[in-house]
Amino acid sequence: MFETIKEFASEFFVTGDPMILGAQVSIALAMVAIVFVLTYFKKWRWLWSEWLTSVDHKKIGIMYIICSILMLFRGGVDALLMRVQLAAPELEFLHADHYNQIFTTHGVIMILFMAMPLMFGLFNIIVPLQIGARDVAFPFLNSFSFWMFFAGAMLFNLSFVIGGSPDAGWLAYPPLSELTGSPGVGQDFYIWGIQISGVGSLASGINFVVTILKMRAPGMKLMKMPMFSWSVLASSVTIMFAFPILTVTLFLLFLDRYVGAHFFTVDAGGNPMMYLNLIWMWGHPEVYIVVLPAFGIFSEVVATFSKKKIFGYKSMVFALMSISFFSFFTWAHHFFTMGSGANVNAFFAVTTMIIAIPTGVKVFNWLFTMYRGKLSFPTPMMWAVAFIPCFVVGGMTGVMLSVAPADFQFHNSYFLIAHFHQVLIGGVVFGYFAGLYYWWPKMFGFKLHEGLGKWAFWFWNIGFYVCFMPQYALGLMGMTRRFNEYNFDMGWQPLNVVSTIGAFLMGIAFIFQVWQIAHSIRFMKKENTGDNWGQGRTLEWSIPSPAPFYNFARTPKVVAQDDWWEKQQRRERGEADPAEVIAADNAPLEPIHMPKNSGIPIIMSGFWFIAGFGFVWDWTWMVVLGLVGVAVSMLARSFNYNDDYYVQADEIERIEAAAARGAN
Amino acid sequence: MRPVFRKLSAMLSVTLLLILTGCSNEKYLVLDPKGPIASAQKDLILITVAICTAIAIPVFIITAVIVWRYRERPNSKASYKPNWEHSTKLELTWWGIPIIAIIILAIVTVNYTYKLEPSTAIQSDKEPxxxxxxxxxxxxxxxxxxxxxxxxxxxxxxxxxxxxxxxxxxxxxxxxxxxxxxxxxxxxxxxxxxxxxxxxxxxxxxxxxxxxxxxxxxxxxxxxxxxxxxxxxxxxxxxxxxxxxxxxxxxxxxxxxxxxxxxxxxxxxxxxxxxxxxxxxEEGEKGAHAHxxxxxxxxxxxxxxxx
Incomplete structure (x- = not known):
């Protein structure tokens, strides 16, 4: 009996590696500590009723952001481990199998469990406030999306301590990711972690499309909508079309592995190349999904801190939508070297280059938003300005890669690695940081400490260039991605050392940011204004910070593109508001219809987690248990008619009066 | 604002220098071709770098100038036009610039794509x-x-x-x-x-x-x-x-x-x-790979x- 348990445990838990053992112990200790703190301070009920079951978009957004910062930590540690391994030739720091797991989890985590939740976090917190809505269109579904993301992310991360991490690369090309190439459960954790969180992403995409199309305040025509909301619309539409492809692709891979189908195997008529096509039909739009909202953030930040209207609004909207459209016609540029022939390569080279046109126009429009403006440089603006040259270089190398015959020499080399890190860090991460610093006071009512933020900014920026510029050179030297070691004779060491130093500078930057957040929570003064930067332009700055749970006491009437800014300008000039605005602002308070909190999303996602875990280990009883739980949760939701309530006018009045008192 | 752009442009020039000196450095394998295919690919890389830098350098300069000139400071002589948001002429210009650059690059690329298609035999007196x-x-x-x-x-x-x-x-x-x-x-x-x-x-x-x-x-x-x-x-x-x-x-x-x-x-x-x-x-199978x-x-x- 004991022997069987021992045997099972040695297969179940990842054993034999001191580093992983250390991680297991620290995870266990952290969990014990969390349970202890929650119990000691009697916070379980608070956690459950205020956060875990909340359908408030602002709280869900904050939970997304917390998860994303934790995942940034894990993905970042993965990155640092890789850079240490590559700092010297033939180093024995990480063994090949361990290194392969680390670059796989680094990629998956950074894209799907760091960038995506940070993006959804900002969507959630800002979009309803920016368009004058009281919540998203489907608050219950929104909560469900978050918990599906969370369940998927946890399932994926669990593979680190139980069963073993996936190691077939972040997109898991078959036949390597088939049973023949990856017999372990790591690949199954990959499939189910991504599948479960993917459902959440798709639902979020739909949710935000509907929210933006149907829930805008009266008077906010689409062409008066703030740029960030436009970018969210572009990104969400892309999600709606791209994520089903991912789900189907991974499902087919699952069928191959689980029931012995042959969609992507090399034998029995399977075709691995089909997988490459399918996964990149999702994968390429995916990078635009994460970068488009960053474009939106830059538009907001640049306009705000230039005290000027965004330049070329219509061009900007057109550029966003056309990038979203063209992103679906470029996927094959990820495998020009597959030998599809000159016709195919020429087509995809040209479609890829076309994307550079609207992107270039956006850069010019940001520049000319600053032109004849009054520029101030708090941290959000610093990130926005640092983004421009960084993204221009990243875009330039992207165009170089799109030249198909030249790509035969860049493909899979460090040149490619440097390129996509430059657009993903210089574009997406810089953008989301700008957004996080910009909207932080809207979320919590206090700003992040500027001094520490500037330290973090400079460490990030210098670290970025020190880390990735040498990698372009390494690519031209012939260094291939995913090498866990290299020969001394290649002369790759000096630049690799430089690159590793850069990675650690970014690691220091992250520590500054954690310090900054901790310091700001403790010491930064609560600001008694809704317009924390004093020059906000859009509706979110017209309500208190943090926003009351119902957002807007009265539904605002929108008359201009930068409605809040225009209103302030009218006041400064001593002009009266238009009659319709006066009427809306002075309307009697009416009861507000709100959704009730619900425990079903977290419970249903928990059952999905159980089902996923069962699929990973091929334990049918567990799969059945999980899926039955999911079905019961759905039924419970379907027959629950008690899911809404009204906030009465006198309560709104009390809350608003308290906020106003704070402001005086 | 600290001179972020001077730092960036310094770094860029270092990178460019690295790449350019690389041409004479045998460590940069891609830029040190030993055959006609690699050589044509290197030419193509240099053409794209030239086209891209022709656009990127002015953008860096414009960025630096704008950020410096329009920074908020007491007694700033720079003009401030908070509602200036559209200029057909300017917008046509910067839709035009990338369109022209991409058209040129696309023609070059398509040309080279057919020329360098890997399955095409190389012209030579000798039998392959x-x-x-x-x-x-x-x-x-x-x-x-x-x-x-x-x-x-x-x-x-x-x-x-x-x-x-x-x-x-x-x-x-x-x-x-x-x-x-x-x-x-x-x-x-x-x-x-x-x-x-x-x-x-x-x-x-x-x-x-x-x-x-x-x-x-x-x-x-x-x-x-x-x-x-x-x-x-x-x-x-x-x-x-x-x-x-x-x-x-x-x-x-x-x-x-x-x-x-x-x-x-x-x-x-x-x-x-x-x-x-x-x-x-399998025997007689007409798989996806048949061609x-x-x-x-x-x-x-x-x-x-x-x-």
Whole structure:
């Protein structure tokens, strides 16, 4: 009996590696500590009723952001481990199998469990406030999306301590990711972690499309909508079309592995190349999904801190939508070297280059938003300005890669690695940081400490260039991605050392940011204004910070593109508001219809987690248990008619009066 | 605002310097071509760099000037027009600039895409030789059908002679890349891809498997040794007389996961390349790969059309 348990445990838990053992112990200790703190301070009920079951978009957004910062930590540690391994030739720091797991989890985590939740976090917190809505269109579904993301992310991360991490690369090309190439459960954790969180992403995409199309305040025509909301619309539409492809692709891979189908195997008529096509039909739009909202953030930040209207609004909207459209016609540029022939390569080279046109126009429009403006440089603006040259270089190398015959020499080399890190860090991460610093006071009512933020900014920026510029050179030297070691004779060491130093500078930057957040929570003064930067332009700055749970006491009437800014300008000039605005602002308070909190999303996602875990280990009883739980949760939701309530006018009045008192 | 752009432009120029000095530095394999394909690819890279920098440098300058001039400060003489948000002329300009640049680049690219299509034979006075390349987990097997010899993790080829590499894979997809001679091409099981390369200088060149194939993928590097035709012939003779044969049993062993030393063989089992390629294709099956499956006769037939 004991022997069987021992045997099972040695297969179940990842054993034999001191580093992983250390991680297991620290995870266990952290969990014990969390349970202890929650119990000691009697916070379980608070956690459950205020956060875990909340359908408030602002709280869900904050939970997304917390998860994303934790995942940034894990993905970042993965990155640092890789850079240490590559700092010297033939180093024995990480063994090949361990290194392969680390670059796989680094990629998956950074894209799907760091960038995506940070993006959804900002969507959630800002979009309803920016368009004058009281919540998203489907608050219950929104909560469900978050918990599906969370369940998927946890399932994926669990593979680190139980069963073993996936190691077939972040997109898991078959036949390597088939049973023949990856017999372990790591690949199954990959499939189910991504599948479960993917459902959440798709639902979020739909949710935000509907929210933006149907829930805008009266008077906010689409062409008066703030740029960030436009970018969210572009990104969400892309999600709606791209994520089903991912789900189907991974499902087919699952069928191959689980029931012995042959969609992507090399034998029995399977075709691995089909997988490459399918996964990149999702994968390429995916990078635009994460970068488009960053474009939106830059538009907001640049306009705000230039005290000027965004330049070329219509061009900007057109550029966003056309990038979203063209992103679906470029996927094959990820495998020009597959030998599809000159016709195919020429087509995809040209479609890829076309994307550079609207992107270039956006850069010019940001520049000319600053032109004849009054520029101030708090941290959000610093990130926005640092983004421009960084993204221009990243875009330039992207165009170089799109030249198909030249790509035969860049493909899979460090040149490619440097390129996509430059657009993903210089574009997406810089953008989301700008957004996080910009909207932080809207979320919590206090700003992040500027001094520490500037330290973090400079460490990030210098670290970025020190880390990735040498990698372009390494690519031209012939260094291939995913090498866990290299020969001394290649002369790759000096630049690799430089690159590793850069990675650690970014690691220091992250520590500054954690310090900054901790310091700001403790010491930064609560600001008694809704317009924390004093020059906000859009509706979110017209309500208190943090926003009351119902957002807007009265539904605002929108008359201009930068409605809040225009209103302030009218006041400064001593002009009266238009009659319709006066009427809306002075309307009697009416009861507000709100959704009730619900425990079903977290419970249903928990059952999905159980089902996923069962699929990973091929334990049918567990799969059945999980899926039955999911079905019961759905039924419970379907027959629950008690899911809404009204906030009465006198309560709104009390809350608003308290906020106003704070402001005086 | 601290002078962020001066820092950035300094870094950029350092990078550019690195790349440019790289042209004379033999460590930058891609920029130090040893054959017409790599050479054309390098030209193409330089053309794209030129087009891109022609746009990027002015953008950097404009950015720096705007950020500096319009920063908020007391007594700023810069104009402030908070509602200036549209100018058809300006917007047409910067829709126009990238459109023109991309049109130029697209024409160049399409042109080169057809010219450098890897399956197109290279113009030469000499008859091409064929070398069959098989990627296994985790070693490269080279078979020379005309010479009847085989090598592992090492390829020998004569200078100034076009080489028709036939590429396949036993299992996981890899990518065959000799940066000094030209760009890479995937090796895929069930298919025989064609990559034409030519070395116009003698020497030993670095080659690698550029696509991840699992645990010991980093060990899949090899040397491409380019010698004169005489030395090549002498090498073939030497291998034939001194080395052992590659047997069917050896091939079975090669298919097992593991790394391998550099090795040479005086002969190899007939059709070993096509046997590995076709191993998963069932009798009479018209799989998705059918159009990629070419025998050496087909290849030769298409060869003649190009001449």
């Amino acid at each position: 030789i064929e070398i069959q390349v098989t990627s296994l987990d985790w070693k490269w097997l080279f078979t020379y059908p005309e010479q009847g010899v085989a090598t592992i993790n090492y390829v020998q080829m004569p200078v100034d002679t076009p080489v028709r590499f036939k590429l396949t894979s036993d299992m996981a997809m890899n990518s065959f890349w000799i940066p000094s001679l030209g760009g890479q091409l995937y090796t895929m099981s069930g298919m025989a891809m064609t990559l034409h390369l030519l070395a116009d200088e003698e020497g030993s060149y670095y080659g690698s498997g550029a696509n991840f194939t699992g645990e010991h993928f980093a060990q899949m590097t090899f040397t491409a040794n380019v010698t004169s035709q005489e030395e090549f012939d002498a090498w073939v003779k030497d291998v034939k007389s001194t080395e052992a044969a590659l047997t069917e049993e050896d091939v079975v062993k090669l298919k097992e996961k593991g790394t391998h030393e550099v090795a040479q063989f005086s002969s190899f089992p007939d059709n070993v390349f096509y046997d590995i390629m076709m191993q998963y294709v 990629h499956v070419t025998t050496s006769e087909d290849a030769e037939a298409s060869e003649h059309q190009h001449h």
